[in-house]
Amino acid sequence: MGTDLIVVNDTYTEDQLKVFAKHGIQYPKKDEIVQLIRIDKLPLRGKTGLIVAPYNNQFIKDVAHGVEILKEVSFDKSRFTTLNQEVITEEMIKSIDKTEKV
Numbered sequence: 001m002g003t004d005l006i007v008v009n010d011t012y013t014e015d016q017l018k019v020f021a022k023h024g025i026q027y028p029k030k031d032e033i034v035q036l037i038r039i040d041k042l043p044l045r046g047k048t049g050l051i052v053a054p055y056n057n058q059f060i061k062d063v064a065h066g067v068e069i070l071k072e073v074s075f076d077k078s079r080f081t082t083l084n085q086e087v088i089t090e091e092m093i094k095s096i097d098k099t100e101k102v
Contacts, residue, residue, distance in 0.1 A: 002035060002036070003035065003036040003082075003096055004033055004034070004035055004036075004082075004083055005033070005034050005035070005036055005050070005052065005080040005081065005082060005083070005088070006031065006032070006033055006034075006080065006081050006082070006083060006085070007028040007029060007030050007031060007032045007033075007034060007079060007080060008030065008079065008080060008081050009030065009078065009079040010027070010028060010029050010030040010079070012027065019060075023058065023060050023073075024058075025058075025060075025073050026054075026055050027055060027075065028052060028055055028075060028079065028080075033083070034052040034053060034054070034055065034080070035052060035053045036050055036051075036052055036096070037051045037052060037053050038050075038051040039051075039093055039096070040071070040072065040074035047076060047077075048076075048077050048090065048093055049074025049075060049076060049077070050074055050075055050076075050077055050079075050080060050088075051072055051073075051074045051075075052075065052080075055073075055075075058072070058073070059071060059072050059073075060073060077093065
């Protein structure tokens, strides 16, 4: 998609860090500039995840609401801002998504 973002939150729970270690997942670090690759709608969790470069990780098994799925690792949009330090909103996500489909 080509949109540059700044990582503002690299605090993860102990459980998340265990999953990352188990699967060899690399994750964005605070103050890095990353590039949005794809938007990952997580309907079972009601959240929007972002898949960003250079962190294009493998697919892993995930369980949400008792359903096992195979999914690519994504990171919650709240972990990022725009280069102008604007919070990523659902409206921005929809706008980016529309732009890319044209």
